[in-house]
Amino acid sequence: MTNLDTSDTTEEPGPDGYAAARLLLLQEKERPGPPRRAALARLTDDWLAGLFAAAAPPRGTALVAVGGYGRAELSPRSDLDLLLLHDGTADKAAVAALADRIWYPVWDLGLALDHSVRTPAEARATAGEDLKAHLGLLDARTVAGDAGLVAALRTTVLADWRNQAPRRLPELDGLCRERAERAGELQYLLEPDLKEARGGLRDAQVLRAVAASWLADAPREGLDTARRRLLDARDALHLATGRATDRLALQEQDAVAAGLGLLDADTLLREVYEAARTISYAADVTWREVHRVLKARSARPRLRTLLGRGGGAGKPPVERTPLAEGVVEMDGEAVLARSARPERDPVLPLRAAAAAAQSALPVSPHAVRRLAAAAGPLPVPWPAEAREELVTLLGAGEATVPVWEALEAEGIITRLLPDWERVRCRPQRNPVHTWTVDRHLVETAVRASSLTRRVGRPDLLLVAALLHDIGKGWPGDHSVVGETIARDLAARIGFDRTDTAIIATVVRHHLLLVETATRRDLDDPATVQSVATAVGTLGTLELLHALTEADALATGPAAWSSWRASLVADLVKRVAGVLAGEPLPDPEAAAPSAEQERLAIEALRTGEPVLALRTEPVVTEPEGPEPVGVELLIALPDRPGVLPAAAGVLALHRLTVRAADLRAVDLPGDLGPGSVLVLDWRVAAEYGSLPEAARLRADLVRALDGSLDIAARLAEREAAYPRRRGLAAPPPRVTVAAADSRLATVIEVRAQDAPGLLHRIGRALEGAAVRVRSAHVSTLGANAVDTLYVTRPDGSLLPAEEASDLARALEEALR
Template identity: 25%
Template sequence: MKTADSNSPAYNDLLSSAERIKSLRELIQQNNSNLTERFHAGIPAAELIRARSDFMDELLGACWNHFLGPDAERLALIAVGGYGRRELHPHSDIDVLILLDFHGSGADQSEEPRCRQGLADFFNLLWDIGLKPAHSVRTVDECVEQARQDQTVITNLMESRLLCGSSTLFKELWARIGPEHIWPSQEFFEAKMAEQAARYAKYHDTAYNLEPNIKEGPGGLRDIQIIGWIIKRHYNVSNLNDLLLHGWLTEAEYAELTQAQHFLWQLRFALHTLTGRCEDRLLFEYQKDLARQFGYQDPDINEAVEQFMQRYFRTVMGLERLNEMLLQLFKEAALHRDEDAVILPINRYFQAVNNYIEALHPNVFREQPLALLQIFLLLQQNATLLGIRAATIRLIRQHLYLIDENFRRNPEACRLFMEILRQPGGITHQLRRMNRYGILAAYLPAFGRVVGRMQYDLFHVYTVDEHTLFVVRNLRRFALEKHRAEHPLCNEIFQIIEKPELLYIAGLMHDIAKGSGGDHSIVGAAIAEDFCQRHEIGPRDTKLVKWLVQNHLLMSMTAQRKDISDPDVIHEFATAVGDQDTLNYLYLLTVADIRATNPNLWNSWKDALLKELYLTARWAFRRGLAKPLEQQEKINAVKTESRALLRRLGISDRTIDKVWQTVNDEYFLRYLAEEIAWHTVAISACKPGDLPLVLLRPVSQRGSAEIFLYAKDQDFIFAYSTAVLDQLGLTVFDAKIVTSADGYVLNSYHVLEQTGEPIDDHLRQTQICSRLRACLLQPSCAPLRVHRREPRQIKHFTVPTQIYFHEDPQNRYSILELVATDRPGLLSKVGQAFLQCEVRLYNAKISTIGSRAEDIFYITDQQDHPLSSERQKRQLSEAIIALVGTS
């Protein structure tokens, strides 16, 4: 649509008509529709955001002239911020400044009321037609004073454009906000660096969150803008092209920067049109549509999304590199040019300039390609070095092509890389730096394939490369005394690890085959084996690394999905691990892996569960795998320990025996001694009027809160109690159901708040107990339907419901495995299905991975026998699916 000139009769007619609000709204809608159509027709967003800015210039100019006309000599309408840069996406804020001069020398003060009324009418119209401009009204003095106090204000003013009104006022403003008056270049640079650091911290110092903010996140549009602002403040230049003209960027770097900017503009424009609002977050609900818009048409839509997001992440990684290099270059060449440089030689290839390492000449890497690895080793070995000089960062990027297959097979290159992994410090920092500059991807091509690769689920919240480097970071923290309090056992075990570098290699390789097809653990093990052989790691150590990569999920799966109170499970796990040394490595890798997968995934329950599995397996090795612990031996040991605890509490043997005579041996297999002691004290003191008994202790030996129910056996208990717990916002990790010989149930649930936090508030504990007791007293009044709100992301990651039956080696139970979408009320629905099918539940292992529930239930029929017929199993499966749904 061709827009009218701000002084044209068409605008005058619209503004003078009785239906001007409706007419202007239609004009704006027509312009928006036109821009959207042109965008979908392939017109670049760079052209369209300027077209929208130009349209707003004309519209605002016409409205301004209509209401203020000749009085505008005392006023100026100024575009600031993104609008000042002529970058208006479909729903970007329209930021304007009204500059006024009502106190100028000789001014006619009688004009002021008319101006103020005209401004009020002007802004009322803009709001009436739906523009909702972000505006401020100030004098020049007020602008200068606010800019002096706040660097964000001076940043906005630096991008100002005069739209209408007094050019004299505008020029006066510009004259008074120059760096010679306020915010000189160095102060402005330091303020912007602090602002960027705070912004990065808000996003956990990573661009690779799975729902990134394309404007504010690291590597986003703001990283480009901050470069422009700093250079503009120093040189008074206007656009990115000036970076090329002043020699700050090479042609290739300028092309990379502008291509990245255009891609992010395309993405932001698409987001705004898709959502109908100013949305800068790449939320899960938009990623599939955007992947299609950007041409990713893989039959597997999740794969298409992962390819699209990999392009995004690689783009912002490149922007982060350019941002770092340019700001470092500016600091060196512009701010500290006149300072005396302290230069110290390092070796024949490098020197230190003001504590930053620098290549001695531009041909260093061409003459000695191995220096591309050596530089990172030197940074580790010289604690006074703060980083790499900008010109050398540029040289590294320009010479990545030298890392070819001959380089990778060079024994000296292999030695250097292993030296980096064997250093006592700086491993995490240098691996991150190597990844940022492209060295890791070049040296390990398999790693290069997972750079920027996301996994489209709620479990893995980082890209594969970012997750991998977090794993290595966590492993390094286990070695450091200052982090001992986080994981004392990990710190203790790390001290006896013979070769920590093997652990780092396993960490680097454990997910390196993600997205390559096939089982990533098996494919990754083959890649790890090749790496070890190439780096001359001995056969025994190679075997260990390969085993760790192939089995890196073994410990977490055993702890979370199997009954680790069962001696047979422990023996099977210990046999698979093989020896104590391998167990040490596996435990450290498992903890580091889980903690690096999702910040919200680690909790005290997982910590305690893995620790219990580690210690139990360690005892199995000490005892000898040829002599596995017999069940009766464990039962006797638990009874002895429990009785000792109770005696110390003053409980007599007679009382203990009275309580214990009604429970079978299974009870002593499935509970810890301190749990049994707690139960025994409670039951022995319980009177008939106390039933049903509901107790909660906020911290159990397994790191979670434990809720204990003691009541007359009724089939509804599991279904109703789990519904109440879910409604209360608690996450159940483990459920044990024991029925005594005299018809009482001893049910216990291990729970945490949904945030993973413990239940440490006394009123909260009282609320939980009272709600559960009320439910058990009057089940008919307790609603089975859970009304807790489903998380926003769940609908984008539904999991097909799958039910499997497994045999119990000792033929005590049927083992039902349920894989389903983790929705509110899931456990209660499963409990209802058990009730309908007359199935008894004895134990449950609850595991949630993102949106995916992987729960194990140990069940029998009403005669306490495993489900023997296929008909029984089919009926139960159908009942569960009817309640839970197919996805």
């Protein structure tokens, strides 16, 4: 494609020439980024200037670009923000006609236009009332007409901005906070808004406005690069979609990455997150400085009153409160003491960070930069003081996060923990996760800090929390890879061989408890014994228990609940018994509960299904009371088709199945011959209240006698189910789980969660003529993991080849 030098373009003022030149420019591959944005602005300037001149404008008029166009930063689908400025001497009709001669050609091309017609006084008054208008005018630039008129307006608007800064900057800060609440933090979102989210283009422009006030200035290092990266990503997004959008949707990310010459969508997100993190950190530092300056200014009149106006009393001394060796508090920040010598004190970065976090203070950016530049490397292994300061930092709770981010912004964390670079800004494409990998690790340590009273070694808990997902920066199973990395880092930090082995074990098995509790039969002795073997000691078990909770809470709302907590606690209690030498009960010898036996007798007497709903006790959570779940007992004479029928009825009534236990109850002979099947379900309503047991029973009877076509009803619901636009769901995967159970063969189904999934699984298993002993359902976001304990009809385990055939058939049925 031939380069187009738009600086020499002399296109006619008509839209066709401009449209052709614009298209040619946007198709160029050799000039992306700032050169293309500037060239597009020049091309647009030339066209609009031609329209302005052709309209024979009255004297005292000018066409002004404001906002992004005023900064000559036009993305392919950017709005044109234009102000037609006039001095008020021209005839109003002539000014209106001039506006029409400019606005209509822009509209005819389908370009978005934000336009206004004002005198300088009107523009100034509007800016005084509308903060966003004031910000736009700070970037005002003459496109055509009376440049002196525009220069005078710029001077006045800028002077107003500086004079009104003490009033307007707090208002602007409030707007930024509201926008962040609404749009979220760009550096953690899977589908971020490049402009409106916190750390996006809007915040970068706000920092320019704050600097223009002369009240405070943002840290400059990396800020221009970060802003340019976001603008480049928005350009590529506009070209990929053909729309004026700032939302980087999942389905567009591969095309945007390709447009930027990046390896893949993950690389794109990491670059976007890095840029957003730089802007967010700069914004935090800048707004902190703004409020410090404003607070100091408001205190001066009171100070003058206290000191008196005569005699030249001078400034009062600045208070410096000691926090730790070489660290003091000054003006609400942790700063380095005058006597601090970072070049001779390699522990000082960690000591300063720990002291700041423990005092809930931010670290001065000047102090962090000095530490990054001057502090020498820690010896390996670290001295005991360094290890203790790291543990203190991690144990400070929520105050850890901003301090950690300050150290990370200057590269100190990566210097201390080299493997951190692999997880820094790494996206997690599972929507259950709220944070990037690195922030999730810090959040897990924050959550773990509130659980340290539950464990004998809180230092091991906090460090294991920080490292538990460190393997996600490498290929393969992150738990296996993470074990090796955690072992190396623990030794580097200075833990002895025994403690290092414990940290490595906890990292290796940090998913063991929650996955076992939600996906395995806890009444099976092999389940509990396998966990006990992996854990090894009671001390490691209590660390794993606390880390499991902290990890889930730091993942997101969908990852933890009272129900999951109760299952994990039950498993921990059983494993602790094994580790203490207590024998496991024999599940085959376990008698049915009194309620199960009562329902079984009633079912045998009537020959029909009998149902009972029982709400579990309420557990009080920090967010309020939450029911652990509802137990649904169904007893009916043993017959084929029970599982798919029952699961289908529950799906029709919008009940989510959390676990299911199926057992045949052989009643005493005096009650009559026969075996009764008892289904013990744990269910929860998707929304609304629970259905009545009578309605469930009526539908179950109809499903069993064939008068209720569950498959058709569920298909109708699925057809009407709203689907999220985006990437297609991966296909289901069914495997034979490696579980040494002597009770049943364990089949694990991983699939996209959907209404009636367990019903379809049950139908496929009925067709394979196997018996389901129990089912355990775990759902995170859109992903379901259903674990089924199955046997032959006579109760024996499936041979290996038969089990593999069943898994393949089940997988095919679910496709």
